[in-house]
Amino acid sequence: MAASAFIQAGNGRFRPDAFIGRVATILVTDETSLLFRVPKIFSLRLMSLSHIALAALAGLVCAAALLFAAGEAASRPTTRLIGPPPSDFPARVVTLPGPFGGSVSGWFAPGQPGKGAVLLLHGVRSDRVQMLRRARFLNRAGYAALLIDLPAHGESSGDRVTFGAREASGVVAALDYMRRELPSERIGIIGVSMGAASTVLAQPKPAPDAIVLESMYPTIDDALANRLRMRFGPIGASLAPLLLWQLPFRTGLSTQDLRPIQHVSSLGAPLLIISGADDRHTTWAETQRIFDAAAEPKELWQVNGAAHVDLHAFNPEAYERRILDFLSRHLRDER
Template identity: 45%
Template sequence: MIATSCSIMAGLIASWFVAGALVAPSPRVIGDPPRELNATSFTVNSESGSVVSGWQTQPHSGNGVIVLLHGIHGSRLSMLERARMLHDAGYATVMIDFQAHGESPGDTITIGYLEQHDVRAAVEFARREHPGEPIGVIGVSLGGAAALLASPLQIDALVLESVYPNIHDAIHNRVAAKLGPLASIPASMLLLQFQPRLGFSPQELRPIDHLPGVGCPVCVASGSEDRHTTASETQAMFSAAPEPKRLWLVDGAEHVDLFRKDPIQYRERIVGFFDEYLRGDREAPASPGVFGKR
């Protein structure tokens, strides 16, 4: 009995430190904005409580603006290559560091709960800086979850990359990737910490519930071998999205940067999606809604 109690206590302590590492702030020095993208720095106040730092880039044409939202423990630098690609395609971009990431202050990463306010601040900044232009969003993992939690954003197109449908499955999948069949108990221990550590319940982190009301075309993308956001979960996200919508399962990809995995296909699929719904380029056939694997 004593041994069992000690084991349970040890498990709780271990899971507390594991969770602490997951949600600990991820600051970093970003450096100067890239001159070749005609980029400038900015800050905006967010209702997350942070002063959100970012860059905006401006091409010579005015085809629209894309807000780029990085994944957990990333920063705007994680989205820089996408910004270069979009700049070449004639799109302005707005890149931010979420609260508790990069150069934006914050005490704790909240897996989308507070970050949703940063998304709203970034979209409103894009709207002010580019009045009358269409707005798109690319959200990667945490970034996509935060964008959904913030929806509807009154934007014109949304790309979701490797976005978890609900935090319960997201935690279980990540623990199972490490521990296999033994994942259930430690995953439950991690979920029990949300209220005392973060001040909200796991039920408040269900991005999939917000998909039907996004109010714009959606492209859902993920790796076919992603163990963090599985192919079946991605299919569920796609099913929940309103029409018009697209699905891209990247053959053989795990929970990785999909742009780096296949930049040529990424440009074809994602820039093509924005060209269709932001610029009205409908020369290429848009149906069916499933891009398929590659």
């Protein structure tokens, strides 16, 4: 190996990159090497530091572009045509005045007088159909049921999904409708995930007579970190700030606007808080924090074996028994 090969022409300086590259080539490809005996077709080229830096920069740019696109996709409205209720569900289509001149769409099924009424609120990127099976068993038990599409979901208007903040206006509109239609009935709410967060962030006044919160996140920071950790492993949570910084310019909101745990104590209604024991989107420890922050009267139900799933579909018999017991104690007119 000639020493002149490692001297930079013109200034006589030693070229470490050339030296390292040649040594690496010998170690990897030279059949006489005592350290490596690898076929030449697997030979490696050592990239220069500048190439590595450029590759790293390109990777960061691609990652940033992907996260930017993810932020756009997460907040994009998820509207679709729902249409009339199923023929075997005794409900009618309702259209309620929504925020900023928009509308909130839903189905309303009357119940038996004095039995109470329940507002049903779906999760993120879903619609009222998610709550149809709950509405069926409640209506069979005599409850009136209102299922709505939260703003920017289903057939309801809205320009951005905001994870409960502006969806809260749909909760208020639905409760106003129920109080007009059913002035003598006690009213409860069942909210799932974002529907639960929308309920808490709405801070409805007057307070409902009973509230069920299912699989609700405590803060948007927790919710996003958990989901990124599930997808990318432990390093995923460190990516959360790259998505959260998009929140203000996409929605006009800050992370401080999406902290249901800070408002759950002021709901002023009996609470049943439910979550799956194996939920990784909202961990059991986070659910326990929410329960600890809530005011009395309150109840906590851990659904063993359940992840972040439809808890009614997971165990219909246990779910219906627990929900009907809770609602009957708070919504039934005993006069």
